[in-house]
Amino acid sequence: MPDPIRIRAQARNGGTDIHVLMPHPMETGFRKDPAGDFIAAHYITDVEIVVAGRTVLTATLSRAVSEDPLLFFRIKGGRPDDPIRVAWVDSWGERRIDAAVIMAAT
Amino acid sequence: MSGSSAPRAEFHAGTDAPSAGRRRVLWGCGHALLGAALCPVLRLRAEPLPVVDAAKPAFGAGSLAEVLRRLDANPTPSDDISLSVPDVVEDGAMVPVEITSRLPGAQEIYIISESNPFPLVARFSVPDGTDAFVSTRIKVASSGRVHALVHCDGRFLSAVKATTVTVGGCGA
Numbered sequence: 111m112p113d114p115i116r117i118r119a120q121a122r123n124g125g126t127d128i129h130v131l132m133p134h135p136m137e138t139g140f141r142k143d144p145a146g147d148f149i150a151a152h153y154i155t156d157v158e159i160v161v162a163g164r165t166v167l168t169a170t171l172s173r174a175v176s177e178d179p180l181l182f183f184r185i186k187g188g189r190p191d192d193p194i195r196v197a198w199v200d201s202w203g204e205r206r207i208d209a210a211v212i213m214a215a216t
Numbered sequence: 217m218s219g220s221s222a223p224r225a226e227f228h229a230g231t232d233a234p235s236a237g238r239r240r241v242l243w244g245c246g247h248a249l250l251g252a253a254l255c256p257v258l259r260l261r262a263e264p265l266p267v268v269d270a271a272k273p274a275f276g277a278g279s280l281a282e283v284l285r286r287l288d289a290n291p292t293p294s295d296d297i298s299l300s301v302p303d304v305v306e307d308g309a310m311v312p313v314e315i316t317s318r319l320p321g322a323q324e325i326y327i328i329s330e331s332n333p334f335p336l337v338a339r340f341s342v343p344d345g346t347d348a349f350v351s352t353r354i355k356v357a358s359s360g361r362v363h364a365l366v367h368c369d370g371r372f373l374s375a376v377k378a379t380t381v382t383v384g385g386c387g388a
Contacts, residue, residue, distance in 0.1 A: 166346050172275050174329060174337040174355045176310045182351035
């Protein structure tokens with residue numbers, strides 16, 4: 111099982127900054143191991159981010175997104191303690207869902 | 217029952233999440249009984265992730281022209297799209313890309329790296345209430361152009377930036 115998704119969401123100026131880091135190898139399938147065999151492709155294909163029941167971003171990723179995909183985006187609204195949920199599914203059908211809450215601006 | 221408990225315990229021994237193990241066993245039964253064809257449907261129902269996607273075929277395209285053809289896109293360059301990519305990157309496996317659109321009604325943002333074997337890198341939906349802005353990191357195979365495509369009101373607008381890669385990201 112991959113490591114938990116790291117989520118940082120901070121309310122700021124009437125909006126919310128959302129940083130998401132999803133630990134994942136994002137193998138392209140073009141890489142070879144030391145024995146010279148291709149390493150199987152294995153990458154996140156779909157991401158969905160929901161804040162307080164509202165889908166705020168969906169992403170379709172390819173193998174060309176870097177290892178441990180990082181997303182940073184902004185939404186309008188969002189209040190401290192609103193729940194935020196991030197879900198991904200990868201090319202092997204594995205999935206991971208993690209949750210956090212929006213923090214107040216510091 | 218007592219006969220089946222021993223192998224189950226063994227099955228769980230290697231994992232720290234017994235319920236995940238049991239689910240996997242149940243999935244196995246599902247495959248056997250219902251056939252592999254039904255499984256994606258069941259999985260879809262179990263969790264609301266968007267797996268069917270109109271942009272999916274474009275991800276298998278092998279050239280920029282083919283990506284645009286599969287998206288049915290004939291993009292016009294626009295100064296209202298900011299695309300930030302470093303001029304020179306040492307490591308093609310981790311290239312920061314940031315896109316901001318000031319166009320009204322942006323619905324989708326696409327990132328395309330022309331030098332990649334599969335140029336379409338990522339697609340982001342921008343629902344109402346989400347800023348037309350995204351920042352991420354991508355792999356770039358070799359020096360070439362990176363495109364930001366913004367889909368709004370049935371039109372595609374674009375911004376392009378060339379980047380020089382000293383070590384390719386294809387093997388990463």
